[in-house]
Amino acid sequence: MERTFLAVKPDGVKRGMVGEILSRFEKLGLKIVGMKMVWVDEDLLRKHYDKDEAWFEKVGTRSLEFWKENGKDPNEDLGTDDPIKLGKMIHQWLLDFMKSGPVVAMVLEGPGSVEIVKKHVGPTYPIDAPPGTIRGDYTYDSPTLSAFGRRAVYNLVHCSGVPIEAEFEIGLWFKEHELFEYQK
Numbered sequence: 166m167e168r169t170f171l172a173v174k175p176d177g178v179k180r181g182m183v184g185e186i187l188s189r190f191e192k193l194g195l196k197i198v199g200m201k202m203v204w205v206d207e208d209l210l211r212k213h214y215d216k217d218e219a220w221f222e223k224v225g226t227r228s229l230e231f232w233k234e235n236g237k238d239p240n241e242d243l244g245t246d247d248p249i250k251l252g253k254m255i256h257q258w259l260l261d262f263m264k265s266g267p268v269v270a271m272v273l274e275g276p277g278s279v280e281i282v283k284k285h286v287g288p289t290y291p292i293d294a295p296p297g298t299i300r301g302d303y304t305y306d307s308p309t310l311s312a313f314g315r316r317a318v319y320n321l322v323h324c325s326g327v328p329i330e331a332e333f334e335i336g337l338w339f340k341e342h343e344l345f346e347y348q349k
């Protein structure tokens with residue numbers, strides 16, 4: 166049995182998508198073993214999104230590509246075209262976004278659940294996410310739109326990427342007594 170962490174982000178909660186998202190995983194057959202609504206603080210978020218230089222560069226570079234494809238000068242609009250600086254700016258937008266409303270956090274259980282949930286959530290940028298995935302079905306946000314709004318990409322959910330990350334995230338968000346064992 167494997168457990169994974171999933172959070173409906175503030176955009177998903179505000180749009181009333183919690184039930185829709187949850188029901189997809191229930192219908193799949195995954196077992197909900199923990200669930201709660203939390204308004205997260207910066208401290209938890211900094212631990213959850215403890216990103217390194219490589220992430221800043223990756224995210225900044227990806228954002229610049231979208232920016233240039235749209236014939237815009239990032240220097241003019243964002244004050245920089247340095248991918249790492251931009252990545253750090255995006256990281257702060259992400260923390261601000263995650264603090265902008267409550268989040269519904271849950272732990273789902275089932276064999277191979279990390280990979281299964283990731284597949285159903287879809288790629289980070291909804292504009293790239295195929296139909297049938299949560300991020301592809303319910304939004305079309307992109308790094309260009311988000312950069313225009315000086316905000317993180319709104320993509321409805323977070324899920325763990327690999328089992329070791331799932332273990333860390335479950336331990337960060339849930340206490341032992343908040344997780345349940347029962348027969349389906």
Ligand code: ADP
Nearest residue numbers: 224228255259288289308311316317318319320
């Ligand atoms: P994922 O959430 O798919 O695991 P990451 O961990 O790389 O993706 O990024 C964390 C979150 O940061 C994303 O879900 C998204 O909300 C936001 N984000 C990532 N890249 C960008 C970007 N280029 N511009 C704005 N926000 C971004």
